[in-house]
Each structure stands twice: as structure tokens, then as C-alpha cells.
Amino acid sequence: MEMQKPTLDGATNREFLRSVFHSMLRARILENKLSSLYKAGKIVGGVYLGRGQEAVSATLGTSLVQGRDVFAPLIRDQAGRTAFGEPLIDCTRTYLGSAQGPMRGRDGNIHRGRPDLGVPAMISHLGSQVSLVAGMLFAKRIKGTLDGTVGATCIGDGASSTGAFHEGLNLAAVEKLPMVVVIANNQFAYSTPNQRQFACADLVEKARGYGIGGLAVDGTDLLACASVITEAVRRARQGGGPQLVVAHLLRLSGHGEHDDASYVPDEIRKGHYGRDCLEVAMRQLVEHHHATVDEIYAWQDEVAEEVQRAVAQAQQEPGPDPYREVWSALSHTFSHPTAQ
Amino acid sequence: MEMQKPTLDGATNREFLRSVFHSMLRARILENKLSSLYKAGKIVGGVYLGRGQEAVSATLGTSLVQGRDVFAPLIRDQAGRTAFGEPLIDCTRTYLGSAQGPMRGRDGNIHRGRPDLGVPAMISHLGSQVSLVAGMLFAKRIKGTLDGTVGATCIGDGASSTGAFHEGLNLAAVEKLPMVVVIANNQFAYSTPNQRQFACADLVEKARGYGIGGLAVDGTDLLACASVITEAVRRARQGGGPQLVVAHLLRLSGHGEHDDASYVPDEIRKGHYGRDCLEVAMRQLVEHHHATVDEIYAWQDEVAEEVQRAVAQAQQEPGPDPYREVWSALSHTFSHPTAQ
Amino acid sequence: MSVTYIDAIREAQATLLREDPRVFLYGQDIGRFGGAFKATKGLLEEFPGRVFDSPISEDAMIGLAVGSAIEGLRPIVEMQFADFSSVAFNQIVNQAATHYYRTGIPVPITVRLPSGGTAGSGPFHSQSMEGIYAQYPGLIVLTPASVSDAYHMLIDAVAFDDPVIYCEHKFLYRWLKAESINGDRLPIGQARIVRTGKHATVVAYSAMVHEAVRAADSLLKDGWEIEVVDLRSVKPLDIDTVLASVARTGRLLAVGEAFPWGGVTAEVVSRVADEGFHLLDAPPLRHNSRDTPVPYHPKLWAAHRPTPESICQSLRKLLTF
Amino acid sequence: MSVTYIDAIREAQATLLREDPRVFLYGQDIGRFGGAFKATKGLLEEFPGRVFDSPISEDAMIGLAVGSAIEGLRPIVEMQFADFSSVAFNQIVNQAATHYYRTGIPVPITVRLPSGGTAGSGPFHSQSMEGIYAQYPGLIVLTPASVSDAYHMLIDAVAFDDPVIYCEHKFLYRWLKAESINGDRLPIGQARIVRTGKHATVVAYSAMVHEAVRAADSLLKDGWEIEVVDLRSVKPLDIDTVLASVARTGRLLAVGEAFPWGGVTAEVVSRVADEGFHLLDAPPLRHNSRDTPVPYHPKLWAAHRPTPESICQSLRKLLTF
Numbered sequence A, B: 001m002e003m004q005k006p007t008l009d010g011a012t013n014r015e016f017l018r019s020v021f022h023s024m025l026r027a028r029i030l031e032n033k034l035s036s037l038y039k040a041g042k043i044v045g046g047v048y049l050g051r052g053q054e055a056v057s058a059t060l061g062t063s064l065v066q067g068r069d070v071f072a073p074l075i076r077d078q079a080g081r082t083a084f085g086e087p088l089i090d091c092t093r094t095y096l097g098s099a100q101g102p103m104r105g106r107d108g109n110i111h112r113g114r115p116d117l118g119v120p121a122m123i124s125h126l127g128s129q130v131s132l133v134a135g136m137l138f139a140k141r142i143k144g145t146l147d148g149t150v151g152a153t154c155i156g157d158g159a160s161s162t163g164a165f166h167e168g169l170n171l172a173a174v175e176k177l178p179m180v181v182v183i184a185n186n187q188f189a190y191s192t193p194n195q196r197q198f199a200c201a202d203l204v205e206k207a208r209g210y211g212i213g214g215l216a217v218d219g220t221d222l223l224a225c226a227s228v229i230t231e232a233v234r235r236a237r238q239g240g241g242p243q244l245v246v247a248h249l250l251r252l253s254g255h256g257e258h259d260d261a262s263y264v265p266d267e268i269r270k271g272h273y274g275r276d277c278l279e280v281a282m283r284q285l286v287e288h289h290h291a292t293v294d295e296i297y298a299w300q301d302e303v304a305e306e307v308q309r310a311v312a313q314a315q316q317e318p319g320p321d322p323y324r325e326v327w328s329a330l331s332h333t334f335s336h337p338t339a340q
Numbered sequence C, D: 001m002s003v004t005y006i007d008a009i010r011e012a013q014a015t016l017l018r019e020d021p022r023v024f025l026y027g028q029d030i031g032r033f034g035g036a037f038k039a040t041k042g043l044l045e046e047f048p049g050r051v052f053d054s055p056i057s058e059d060a061m062i063g064l065a066v067g068s069a070i071e072g073l074r075p076i077v078e079m080q081f082a083d084f085s086s087v088a089f090n091q092i093v094n095q096a097a098t099h100y101y102r103t104g105i106p107v108p109i110t111v112r113l114p115s116g117g118t119a120g121s122g123p124f125h126s127q128s129m130e131g132i133y134a135q136y137p138g139l140i141v142l143t144p145a146s147v148s149d150a151y152h153m154l155i156d157a158v159a160f161d162d163p164v165i166y167c168e169h170k171f172l173y174r175w176l177k178a179e180s181i182n183g184d185r186l187p188i189g190q191a192r193i194v195r196t197g198k199h200a201t202v203v204a205y206s207a208m209v210h211e212a213v214r215a216a217d218s219l220l221k222d223g224w225e226i227e228v229v230d231l232r233s234v235k236p237l238d239i240d241t242v243l244a245s246v247a248r249t250g251r252l253l254a255v256g257e258a259f260p261w262g263g264v265t266a267e268v269v270s271r272v273a274d275e276g277f278h279l280l281d282a283p284p285l286r287h288n289s290r291d292t293p294v295p296y297h298p299k300l301w302a303a304h305r306p307t308p309e310s311i312c313q314s315l316r317k318l319l320t321f
């Protein structure tokens, strides 16, 4: 099935929800595959998954338009990337070390991006992308191309403690930029629980202190995400300035695939946010007659196939060749001598 | 007159107000002197004054107890330093370059401190002292000496945009440290007005987002300061965790004495916050029969005399001697060879 | 008519704003106020919508610049003092410097760092950070020492597709004057021989070029002819010109105002020791500031940094080896 | 029984917590979780109230440590990766490093930096920052290369009244094993000759010591005897031991894993060129990583850093000069 990108105001729209769900599904199946590849020792570097965050991430990615908007994914945004338009092969190539991936072996996994297509390539330092996205929007304003554009990024509860998050969000607020910052509060930063990370009742209470819009949402509930996140995007797009969305959920894997997350207490695992947003979404789609179970199974098969192909293709491709690598960090070549 | 430090819960207390006022006066007269010395070319480096901030700063300093509490002054805290117990000679020695000043010529003017007496020596990088004070309190907790102690620092509206402010305040909130952070919102950061610095209606709205107490106050009104700031200190001291106080006022000089502040619009200068907190305080003291005009004039004369003496003494003292300077940034001396 | 070093910096920015619609200026107090040092005085009025006052958020300032550069613009960011770039360190060395290598998309930002010591400025308004930034791949680090270079190298900085750290020396701002901004306009990557000599080569950059020239002047009366090389950029570093000079003189002293461990002088000396070992008639020497924070008091400050007198001392040691 | 490098780091912290009530540990995920690399595993349980999980706030983490040190405690701060200390840069170089010089009050903090490259870690989890921090006055910078040093130098670090940057190499964590943590326990400031030789001296530190030793091993079959000096600390830098070695061999190669401009190798070479010029029979050489960010892909990574093979190449050049 080719998923069509639905219209933007489609919170309640059938096509929108089907599209979000489809991206969730693609992300989940792809990530399950990455996880097994990791366990089989087929992947270099770490694998950081977005399990449990798909509803949030895919809704955000679906609410944005590639070619016009900016989407700066973070660690757990496979679903959002997919929804925004990233081909699966970009992912598998990066994880499997193909030289044809967007980072050509120079950087890895979740750091991949295509800044020229509106997808910045994250650096590891948490919080750093907030001001970068603000800068992209700021530039569009100077160029006169900002109208109707939105820039969005996801960030974790832990990253809300960084100075970079604060400076970036404040700057966006001062400039009243059309920006959506989604905090995926998955209750842990690596092993660190919320109560060692911040002291406010809900991170959404920060919004007022920045003078920006703030919305909280149950991140395990697709319908809630669809209504709240699209609303935030709409407000930003219509000139309402930055919007902070805080989505509550639970990370359904370890921090990375090396981590068994045994520090997550059972009562949290078994609590409301421990439920699987993909299952919830599937139920919701079926209940509201947006899709049938058979249709969803068919999608699953299609996607599994697609993932298989993307993995197979990337696995055939050679890694980077150090002898042909251009060992220069500058685009400029000095005719005169250079250092080292 | 020897000013006795009044009891702490003395917001409405005659002795407390007289003490605060006396520190305001000492600071103002001292700073006026520094300003003329600067204009006469007698001072090395810049002169940054606290004119207009004395009510806030002195109230804070008076609410704290040297030997038990921590007070980390910033740029405009001459009055708070005085109130906390800094001898005037520490100030004049530093500004006039005496080698006997607390920084021995190695650092200057507003950077002076006596960390061993609970007065950290600020570095220029705005926001940096917040986590440092938190660390001092954190250490006291580990040592078991925290009970009843408060750590306080002042910071500007501009510094609220720094990542360091955010990280430090959040950390203090997570640790529920007995800390008071006073933002002196003097409406400008150097030349930059509030509307280019933040977008919230009042910086006090940030408190909720950190999960800490928040109080706003008219910083030109001594009685208001006395009631609000002592209340914040009381809450922190009694285990209420960090308290953010936002004091509204106007800087009554340039950013430094090199700056004529011509960027401050007349309507702000002539507005409510443009009034001189020292005059307001004097009227309040007299009206409430806490002091008579004659008494205040007598204080003025005494303080002028005292300032004169402190300046004269510092001027007689030699500057540092580069030939006898110990050129080492380490306290340790390696018996074995060292770099450079 | 005479032009100061800071005039040149202001003029370069005016020229860039005039001629390149992609250029904008971003920094604290650089708008109506014209900047702490007046390097942008009048530019907001002349170029409305192109000059922006930023919040006190150095990290975000660079993040914003990188984002703007991705979008095709050419931001010039003014740090109020070089020292405050320590707060933007991550965005400079990890975000800006790595971007081209990682993504293939260059980020043409220029970061202006008011650098170096002046009397009474103390530990946090005096630092020289060129040797810190030059350690990171992906950055070009410029250190103009003349009025003409201040102008042309800022123009060149903005023309590069790569991030540039432009270290302007505060001591030179009003002290250094020239008849005009015209000059030989060497390309970036080429050092300049500012004074020829035959007995020893002093390699310096930024304000230290002038201290070195004074030292050379004063040694002349003893018959010593000292060649002074102005590196102009510390990365790239024009080792060929340095080697050619050392080939003539046989002796090398590298002078820098930064802290003594590592840094520019170590890079210069170790490269000459490698590539020009046989040219050396005496051990190559370095002369830097002392290994403490920059002291506040003028008397300490004057003894902390290299001066014409202390450079003479180092040179005498070198010449009499 | 065998002890790994990371065991030694954990043991040192346990010893310090046991023996010095002033010591506490602060860092992300170091409590119940035991740290990203398990360097603090079990320590929270063994020393309740002495091990604290911090928010993701590197700047504030160092600020807190400095404040605690002023109050007489001895914090050990774990950065999750050295690379993230870039966000704490200001607090390290301006707050901690200047405090003693400015106020006379030392701030005994120890900052642990999990440093250096490992396959697949990429540009932001692989950096070697010792040459950055060493440039700043007021810091001691340690780079242990052996299990015993990892233990004893961490003990020593905490004993200093001055701030210490303790660079521990992630590659050595589990790869490097020893019979016990006992060793010669040299004082900080003294380099170690880990292998004697007469044809050339390789100066290295941290993981590169082991690569250098392998290179030396493989050259032995051609009859070359290479002396390997482990600097142990890069600031202070024990130039005397290096000079004594160069006096014996006449040839110097400085090897470092960090970026090639400036840094430790430049400091070593330029000091030897100055103080030991007459000892050198050939130009002193350096061998560092390439001048790009540390690449992610293992194939690129292996070609980016010095390896036994590439060190051999440099050595052959040096030996046949």
C-alpha cells in the first residue's frame, strides 16, 4: 500500500490516522528487525529504539510536510522519520554501515539526517538541536519563506535539564518562531527517573515560564496524540509562536539494546503508560472503522517485506573505503599549505 | 553607628529595616565615590554599580547570617555584600588595586569574594554561580551542617537566559536545597530590553516550571522587599526548597560607568520603577517612625567619613609586585618537573 | 584620514551586509547599541532586519547560526568577549565543526571573538582561545594583526563555506591605525613577512606581531636583524613561509599571548622541528604568557604576557646560543 | 584472579569512599545503575548517601562539584562520555581551574572523562580532550595507561587539592587486564619507561602506549629496539624522563590519539626541540589521528587513529632518516 500524506488539519481524519498508524507500524517492524540484527552482532555501534513512542513521533512527523517544514528527530523518532518521509533504506544503510547511507559511514544510526531536506542530523549532545531548528526557522523568516512553515523537534525528559534546551526554547520564544518542541516524557533518562531529573509536577508547566503554548498528552493514545499534536502544529503554523507538547509514555525497551531496563519498576511497567501504543492504536483504528484487522495484517506483511528488502539491500552494499575516504573536515581546499 | 544585625523574621521589624537601610546607604555612598574615582581615572578596570538595586540586595544580605549562610553576590550587589558583612575596605582595596584586597590584584572589582566566609567569588560568565551555591548547600547536607542554612544569589534578567541558570536552578529544585535566587529584573541586560530577552509575562512564572516557590516584588519599595524577600528566605530555611524571587526595578546608572544608558527610554526612566529606592526607603523609614531625618543625615555623614577612610587606606597600599608574585595556578607544587 | 582596526571590522561587516543578502549579524547588544566595542555601530540603522540583538545565550546563538547556515545564510555572530564562547563551546566544536564532514553540507558561519588581554580586564575578559579552537577539525581560525587584514580577512571569512573563528584583538581595536584598509590582501593560508631580517625568525600573530616588531626594533641597535612572520591564520598554518624564513635565519622563536601549554607556538615549533630540522642552528624557542589565569591588575598583567622586553630576552637567548 | 582497567577505577572509588569521608560521587546514572560503563557498580549500595544520580546538566554538575569542594568535600564527577564535558567546559576551565589562583582557596574536584575511541562510537563518543584541558592553567590532567595506574592515579587525583581531569580510556576498560592493581606506584609528574630500547623513543600515553608497544614488538624482528615512554600525566608533563630517553636513543616520535593540531604531541615535541635539541639525531616526529571528526564506521575509525601498523610506518621513517 502507498500511504498518501493526508491533509494537515486531519486530527479526526481517517486518512491522517491511517497514515500515522502505518508509520508506527513501519517503525516498529523496522526496529524489531534492527534489534535482532543487533543481537546477532550485525550492527556496528548502538541501537536505540523508539518502542512506545511511535504514536507521538509518527503523529508529529505526519503533521509536517517535507519540503516545507523542518523535522529534527532525536533518539527515538524512527516513526517520525518514517512519517516525515525518510526512506527505510536510509535507516538500514546507516545501521549496517553502507557507504551509500546519508552519513557515508562517517556518523551512525540515530545521527543520520538530510539537513537539505529539512531533517537536521542530530549531534549526541542533548538539547543542541533546539536552537538549530530555531535557526533554520529564523533564516526562513529572513529569506521571506517562513510563512506557513513549522519546525519541530522531539526531546526527552532528561534533555529538558540541559542548558541548551533552555537557551534554545527561550530564543525561539523571544523570536516567536513557529516551532513545536515535543518532550517525550518516557519517565526515565537512561536509568534516571523523573524525580531525579526535575521537580515540577508536569514538564508542561514550563511553557508558561517561556511565554509559549503548552499542551500535555497521553502519548500511548493515538487519538489523543492526533488531536493534541496536530493542534500544537496548527497553532505554531498560524503564528501562535512556539508550542511545548509534553507526551507521557513509557520507553518499551532499554535505553539502548544493550540495556535490559531492569531499573524500571514493575508497577510502572504494568501501569497505564506501560501499555503498547501500537496495540492501542490498532484497537482505536478498528473500533472507529478506520481500518479493519485484515487490512492491518496485510500492511504488516507488506511492511515486513519492505523492511526485509531494505535490510538485504544495505547488507549487500560495501562499507566506506578508508583509502578513498576524503580525510578533510573542511569543504574548502586551501591551495596554500594547511595545518597537518 | 554600629548597626546590629536584627533577628531574621524581622520583615516588619524596626531594627531590620534600619539595618537594611543603613546598608543601602553605605553602598550608595561607596558607589558614588567609586564612580567619581572612575571618572578621575583612579580605578583600573570597569565599575559596575548597583544603584537602584539596593533595597533588594540589602534586604537579601540582611536576611542572611554570615558564618552560617551563603551569599553569592553578582554585579550589582554592593548593598547585599555590605549587609552580609563585607568590610568596605575589601571593596576599595579591590577597586584601587591594593595587593591586600581579597583577590590580591589577581581578579578585580565585582569578582571579589571570600568563599571561606560564605561569599563565593563570582566568575564573569553569567549564571555560573547558581550551581556553585547549590553545591555549597549540597555539601553542607552531606556534612550534616545544612540545617537552618540558606544559600542565596542574585542574578539579572539577562542571566535568566543562560543555560547555567537553568541547569543550576533545576538541580537545586531536584535536591530541594534551601536556596533563594533573586532575579533583579532591571529591565535591561546591558542595552537589551526584556522583550528581546524573554517572552513570558513575568519571570516569576518560571518558578512553577521548576517546581519551586516563586514571589514577585517591587524592588524599589523597601517595605515590600523586606516582607517578600524575608519570606522567601524563611521558606527556604524552613525546608520549602528553592525560592525564586523576581524583583522589578530599574538600573539607575549605566551598565558600567562607561555607559550612559541612553538606550533607556524616557518613559521608563520617569515611570514607577525609575524612582530611587533609597529615597523611597528613607521616606518609608521616616513615615513609619523607624528613623528620623536627622538620624539619617547623621548616618550619611558617618558613612561618608567611613568611605573616605576606606578609600584613603586602600590608596596608600601598594599594588601587587609581579616579581614576588607566585606564578602558579596550582596549590600543589610538583617535586618532579612540571609543564612550562 | 585614518582607520582603526575596529573601524575595519565594522566596515567589513557593512560591506558584507551591503553586498551579500545572505549575511546577517547576531549577538548581544549589537543592534541599536552597536555592540560592547561598537563594532556594529550604525549597522542596524543602515541594514534594518539584518542585525539582531540576542538573549544572553551563547550556546543557542551558535545553534541558531548553524541552523541559519544550513538554510543558506551567512551569519556573523559576535561574542561579547572571546571568553564567553566557552559557554558555546559544544555548539562550536561539535555542531558547527563536524557538520560538513558528517553530512556533506557546509555551515558557513563566522564567529567573531574579541580576544586577548588589555590592562585591567582580568581572567574572564582577556583570553586568547585560537589554540583551543584550532585543535578541532572543521574550523578555520583567523588572527588578523593589521587594519587591512582585519578588514579583508573578515570578508574572506564570510566567503568560506566552512565555519570560521575570527579572533580580533581588543588591544588593537583603537590602538592600531592605518591610512586606509587597503593592503596586499594575501589569501587566507598565507603568512606575511612583516619585517625582514637575517639573524632570527620570530613567528607571531595578532597583537604579538606588534610586540615582536618592537622587540626587533630594539635589538637592531645591537646589530641584530630579526625577521618577523605574521601567521595571519593559525589554522590553516602556513608552515612553508615559516620554513623559508627559518631557512634564511636558522633560528626560530614562536611568540603567542595564550597560555603556555600546547597551543599555536607548540604547533609551530613542532612542525618546524619536524619539517625544518636541518635548517635550525639553535633550539627553536617559544614564548607565551605565564601558566596562570590572566591577572587583573595591570602590573601583574604586564608581567603575565609577552612584552617587547621579554621577547628581547628570549631573542637574546636564541641569538647567543 | 585478574583485574581490568575499569575494575581498578571502580576499586579506587570504593577505596576513596571507604577511607575518606569527604569523597562523594556525582554523575548521570551512577547510582543504582552503576554508570554507563559500570565504573560505580554497587557503590551506592555499599556507600549510601555518597553516590548521587545527577540530572543531564553537565554545566551544573561541575558547578555543584566546585561548590562542594569549597565546602571541604572531594567530589568525583563522572561525565558519561568525555565528549559531553564540552557542555561543562566553562565551569571546568573558568570556574574550577581559576579558583585557587583567584581566591587562594583550592577546589579539589576530580572529573572522570571516559575518553578515546572504540569501534562504532562515532564523532561524539570517542573524543580525547586531554590536550584541550591541559591548555588551561589550574588543571592537572591525568591519562593512565595501565590497570595499576588507573587505580593509583585516581587515588592520587583525589588527594590533590587542585582540580584534576582524569582521562580514562574506554578501549582499555575491559580489554586491559592485570594480575592485580599493585604496581610501581610512581608519583604523578613522573613518566614511566614501559619498554627500553636504543634506536628511538616513542612517547605515548593512555591507550596509545599499548599500540606503541605493539609497534615496538613488531619492529624488533627487524632488529630495531624501541623505547616506549608512557607520560602518565600530560600536565604536569615529565619532560626530564623524555629527554633522558631521547638522550639514549637520539630519536623521538610522539604518538597521540587526539586531533593532530596542537595538543600533547606538539607540546612534547616542541619541548624536546627546545630543551633537547642537541640530543636529536633526526627530526622529532608526531603521529596523531587524522584532522576530521572521529568517524563512526570501524573501517574509517581504524584508519583515523594511530595503529601499530601506522606507528611502525612513522617509526621506520624516523629510524631511516
Ligand SMILES: Cc1ncc(C[n+]2csc(CCOP(=O)(O)OP(=O)(O)O)c2C)c(N)n1
Pocket (backbone or CB within 6 Å): A075, A076, A124, A125, A126, A155, A156, A157, A158, A159, A160, A162, A184, A186, A188, A189, A190, A251, A255, D028, D056, D058, D080, D084, D087
Ligand atoms: C549533554 C549530554 N549528556 C549526556 C548524554 C548521554 N545520554 C545519551 S541519552 C541519555 C538519556 C536521555 O534521556 P531522555 O532525554 O529522557 O531521552 P530518552 O532516552 O528517555 O528518550 C543520556 C544521559 C548526552 N547524549 N548528552
Ligand SMILES: Cc1ncc(C[n+]2csc(CCOP(=O)(O)OP(=O)(O)O)c2C)c(N)n1
Pocket (backbone or CB within 6 Å): B075, B076, B124, B125, B126, B155, B156, B157, B158, B159, B160, B162, B184, B186, B188, B189, B190, B251, B255, C028, C056, C058, C080, C084, C087
Ligand atoms: C555568559 C555571559 N555572556 C555575556 C556576558 C557579558 N555581560 C556581562 S553583564 C551583561 C548583561 C547582564 O544583564 P543582566 O543579567 O540583566 O544583569 P544587569 O547587568 O542588568 O544587572 C552581559 C551581556 C557575560 N558576563 N556572561
Ligand SMILES: [Mg+2]
Pocket (backbone or CB within 6 Å): A156, A157, A158, A184, A185, A186, A187, A188, A189, A190
Ligand atoms: Mg526519557
Ligand SMILES: [Mg+2]
Pocket (backbone or CB within 6 Å): B156, B157, B158, B184, B185, B186, B187, B188, B189, B190
Ligand atoms: Mg538586567
